[in-house]
Amino acid sequence: MRVLVACEYSGRVRDAFCAHGHDAWSCDLLPTEVPGPHWMAHVEHILDLGWDLMVAHPPCTHLAVSGSRHFHRKQREQAEALAFVRLLMAAPIQRWCIENPVSVISSAIRPPDQIIQPWQYGHGEVKATCLWLKNLPKLTPTHCVQGREQRVHRMPPGPDRWKERSRTYQGVAAAMAQQWGARPLPAPMQQLDLLQIAC
Numbered sequence: 733m734r735v736l737v738a739c740e741y742s743g744r745v746r747d748a749f750c751a752h753g754h755d756a757w758s759c760d761l762l763p764t765e766v767p768g769p770h771w772m773a774h775v776e777h778i779l780d781l782g783w784d785l786m787v788a789h790p791p792c793t794h795l796a797v798s799g800s801r802h803f804h805r806k807q808r809e810q811a812e813a814l815a816f817v818r819l820l821m822a823a824p825i826q827r828w829c830i831e832n833p834v835s836v837i838s839s840a841i842r843p844p845d846q847i848i849q850p851w852q853y854g855h856g857e858v859k860a861t862c863l864w865l866k867n868l869p870k871l872t873p874t875h876c877v878q879g880r881e882q883r884v885h886r887m888p889p890g891p892d893r894w895k896e897r898s899r900t901y902q903g904v905a906a907a908m909a910q911q912w913g914a915r916p917l918p919a920p921m922q923q924l925d926l927l928q929i930a931c
């Protein structure tokens with residue numbers, strides 16, 4: 733499959749899909765942290781390049797309810813952030829997952845299809861993460877662990893704090909590739925159709 737991982741600099745979801753043999757690309761305004769197939773670009777310019785699946789991590793700075801005390805003075809930024817999410821949702825891609833923390837996407841667009849936690853995927857941490865899904869099954873927990881700490885509270889302040897906080901958890905990336913990368917192609921391009929064309 734051709735997989736687009738939108739708004740990803742860490743390469744984690746990209747590399748998880750690559751490990752399953754997919755043609756996966758990350759795209760971000762930033763360079764990739766780990767060498768691999770990466771578009772350093774505005775993702776809105778490459779949404780129509782024939783992707784089979786997209787996993788997108790749009791910025792949550794103006795959307796996350798954890799910052800709601802600032803909402804009253806950043807209405808324009810929030811409207812722009814929501815417009816970006818709507819644009820991703822309207823992408824001409826058969827299947828997608830859009831990931832964000834608990835955010836105003838739920839009230840402004842629609843509630844998420846699923847809320848997952850890192851501790852369900854091998855990381856002893858709490859961080860409610862919402863998934864909006866199109867033509868994808870809910871993610872099944874792979875390894876529930878006992879630990880329940882909030883890592884973010886231990887992180888020192890600094891310019892890279894947001895980056896440390898926003899990298900996708902490896903266990904979640906692996907589950908996405910394992911569970912969504914193994915599904916058959918959408919009906920219109922299945923082998924049977926190709927065989928019929930050949931005959």
Ligand SMILES: C[S@@+](CC[C@H](N)C(=O)[O-])C[C@H]1O[C@@H](n2cnc3c(N)ncnc32)[C@H](O)[C@@H]1O
Nearest residue numbers: 739740741742760761774775789791898899900
């Ligand atoms: C919350 S971070 C997601 C990080 C991701 N979970 C990872 O592991 O790399 C959001 C990212 O969106 C990127 N971004 C913002 N606007 C973008 C755009 N128009 N096109 C591509 N990337 C964009 C930012 O540079 C930022 O790295």
